Amino acid sequence: MDLYRSHVLICGGTGCTSSGAEQLIGEFEAQLAANGLEKEVKIVKTGCFGLCALGPVVVVYPEGAFYSMVKKEDVAEIVTEHLLKGRIVKRLVYSETIEDDSIKSLNEVDFYKKQQRVALRNCGVINPENIEEYIAFDGYKALATAITEMTPQEVINTIKESGLRGRGGGGFPTGLKWEFASKSVNEQKYVCCNADEGDPGAFMDRSILEGDPHSVLEAMAIAGYAIGANQGYIYIRAEYPIAVQRLEIAIKQAKEYGLLGENIFGTDFSFDIGLRLGAGAFVCGEETALMTSIEGHRGEPRPRPPFPAVKGLWGKPTILNNVETYANIPVIINNGVEWFTKIGTEKSKGTKVFALGGKINNTGLVEVPMGTTMREIVEEIGGGVPNGKKFKAAQTGGPSGGCIPASLIDTPIDYDSLISIGSMMGSGGLIVMDEDNCMVDIAKFFLEFTVDESCGKCSPCRIGTKRLLEILDKITKGNGTLEDLDRLELLCNNIKNASLCGLGQTAPNPVLSTLRYFRDEYVAHVVDKKCPAGVCKSLTNFEIIADKCKGCSACARKCPANAITGEIKKPFVIDKEKCIKCGACIETCKFGAIVKR
Amino acid sequence: MKSIAELEAIKKKVLDNVNLRKEREDGIRVVVGMATCGIAAGARPVMTALLEEVSKRNLGNVVVEQTGCIGICRLEPIVEVFVPGEEKVTYVKMSADKVAKIVTEHIVNGNPVVDYTIGKAEN
Structure with missing residues (x-):
């Protein structure tokens, strides 16, 4: 060689690919050839660096220079x-890495400093x-x-002692799951990987598969050895074309x-892995629905028990772990239990990857030790909320999770603390909201998602979530009553208790947690008929403050509904009947004369 | 893959190459002056020769870098060798055929080639 x-190193993750990384690779090849450097400089397409907000990202070694937002035109200069x-x-270097005119290491930048990958x-x-x-x-x-020096039971013990818990959401101890499957007696067993990442805003499994597919394959083979399976399946959504392609290459x-x-x-152990593409139904992230889908049926859950470890895929004992869980396995075996248990908290060991999104400066992928507080993630790693706005809440666990309000921002993030405050780890989507977000509207958004994604097999979920959404819709339209709030709570609890699978059991969480922490906003909607954040259109009116208006007519020209009229140099007015509440006028006004009430 | 030895062999083969991407404190840095003056004086063949030599000998702990103008353009091409814990050695008026000697005697065996250094050239 x-x-x-x-x-x-050019990022080939989905984020950077969509901001033009592919063209950069071609341009680099052309420019290197033009300068006769193709034998000295190597171009490597890698997985995600995590700082998706600054893509496309290019890192040049040995210096470790971190170029961000690189355009095709910049390549010649580099x-x-x-x-x-x-x-x-x-x-072109990421400004955070320049200090006193010299380049500092990436590991010293705020975004990476607190991370542990x-x-x-x-x-x-x-x-x-x-x-x-x-x-x-x-x-x-x-x-x-594992296969040459350890017995299957030793592998299981290692994983058990490491305290690794499922990273897909539930947090079930991985070693225990493997032990159950290993104890089920059957000549055919299966190892499955859940790569059906469905939470809106979550993309860590995708990034692992795109950036390091072999780590998942290796871990699945280790799992196969531990439980006595010779066949694995990765269930991945077809909406992840880059991940699918890299997995295919990796398996080959x-x-x-x-x-x-x-x-x-050279041992007796044989193991093979196949890919199964899902059509992108949220419910197929639920383990029994996922296996039903692999079997070729419509993806619907079934009651547990029997648990998959006893009766899973095609009725055989099966273990199903999430991508991120698998990615941890090889490191635990290589570095040892002691190393792993030093990371994290007492009951949540290791690290967790979060997909940071929403109202946050450093949108991207971060991996932190368990027990890191929400404040560290949002303010230090995430770089805070943009435009000087205030942090209001963060949603963890997507549509199955709940919100963490600003008052609880110092909560350490681990499985148990999140559950105790009414949220959950989920797969690790973390959506940050600022003061411009209406919490009722957020709950409604997630409910719209679950109503769409409910498979319809059980009525609490199919009908219950629909009724929940109707009540929320009524509230955001200003027709809600205080009794509706009680009704919401009752219905939420009924759905949680009666639904067949995890989808229904967790679907009311966004409603319950917003009700718990932002009840005053619900009350404002139903009693005062106001939306404090000015999001719910039916409850918001746009007005021009006459004193501040200079009569420049800029807003009137911008208004798509011709709802603003007036004489030049005199205050203009908005016709509330015509106004469609699009907000274009507020953005146009240079004098801050237009307000939402 | 029939044995762990095979796996180790692949690892060893590739490691020297990917090592570049790890942040390291140790290791020898060989820096070539590649500003306009250096390139005009023939730094490129020197750089290529260095890479070939380092690669041929599988010197995983050596990084070949380039730098801008050092300021003594009349002595280009210039190559500086940084061995951790030792004073840097500056070689001047380099050419591709001097490279092999520097790599063998200095980088591998730790004895700077005094004849090629800036101190010698100036006297």
Whole structure:
């Protein structure tokens, strides 16, 4: 293999791909060739670096220069200045990494400083389409150790002692799950991977599969050895084309290298993995529905017990873990239980990946030790709320979770603290909301999602969520009553108690938690008929403050409904009948004369 | 894959290459002056020769970097070698055929090639 003096790492995750990373790769190749550097500088397409807000991201080693928001036109400058002459193009480097005119290490930047990358260890470091790079970073070493030096029970004990809990949402101890499946006696067992990431705003599983697919394959093989299975399935949504493609490449390479297939490492152990593409139904993230879908039926859940460890895929004992859970397995075996249990809190070990989104400066992917507080994630790593607005709440766990209000921002994030405040870890979507978000509207948004995604098999979920949404809609339209709030609560509890699967059992969470922490906003909607955040259109009126209006007519010209009239240099007025409450006038007014009431 | 030895062999082969992406404090840095003056004086063949030599000998702890103008353009091409804990050594008026000697004697065996250094060239 030729030695290159410099590596140009270009993010090939979905975020950066959509902001144009693919074109950058072509441009870099062309520019390197034009300057005769193609033998000295290597281009590597990697997985996600995490700072999606600044994409496309390009990192040049050995200097470790972190270029952000790189455009095709900038490539020539990076090549001729940095790669040819060794002068880092400071103009394009992520500003946080420049201090006193010199480049500081990425690990010292606020965004990365508090992070600890375990599941994401190889994302943004290796080329996910090259198995040898994974091997160079200790890849498949854990599998080798497990099947040549450990008994299946020892593997299970290691995972049990590590305290690893399922990263998909429920937080069930992974080792225990494996033990149940290993104790079920059957000649055919299965190992499944849940890559049906369905929460709006969550993209960590996707990023792991895109950035480090082999870590999941390796862990599944280890799981297969532990429980006595020789076949694995990865259930992934077809909406993740890059992840699917990289998994296909990874499986093919692993088979070529004999790391999947017959007699791995010369032992009796054989293991194979197949991909199954889902059509993107939220309910298929539920384990029994997922397996029903793999079997080729309509994705609907079934009652538990029997649990999958006893009777799962095609009626055989099956374990099902989430992508991020698997990504932790090889590191635990390589680094040992003691290393892993030092990270995190007493009952939640290790790290958790969060997809930061919403009203936050550093939109992206972060991985922090369990027990990190919401404040650290939002204010330090996330860079705070943009435009000087105030943090109001964060939604964890997507449509199954709940909100964490500003008053609880110092809550340490682990499975148990989140449940105790009425939310849940979920798969790790973290949506930040500021003072411009109406909490009733947020609850309604998530309910719209669950109503759409309810599979319809059981009536509490199918009918209950629909009725919930109707009441919420009534409230946001200004027709709600105080009795409706009690009715909401009762209905929520009934749905939670009576639904068949996790989807229905958790669907009322956004309503319950907003009711718990923002009841005053609900009351404002039903009693005062006001939406304090000015989001619910039926309860919001736009007005021009006569004293502040200069009569410039800018708003009137912008108004798409011709609802604003007046004489030049005299205060204008808004015709409430015509106003469609789009907010265009507020953005146009230079004098702050238009308000929402 | 029939044995762990095979896995180790692949790891060893690729590691030197990907090592570049790890943040390291140790390791030897070889820096080539690649400003306009350096390039005009022939720094590029020196750089290529360095890479070939380092790659041929599998020197995983050596990073070849380039830098801008050091300020003594008349002595270009200039190559500086930074060994941790030692004073840097500056080689001047470099050419591709001097590279092999520097790599073998200085980088591998730890004995700077005094004849090529700036101190010698100036006398």
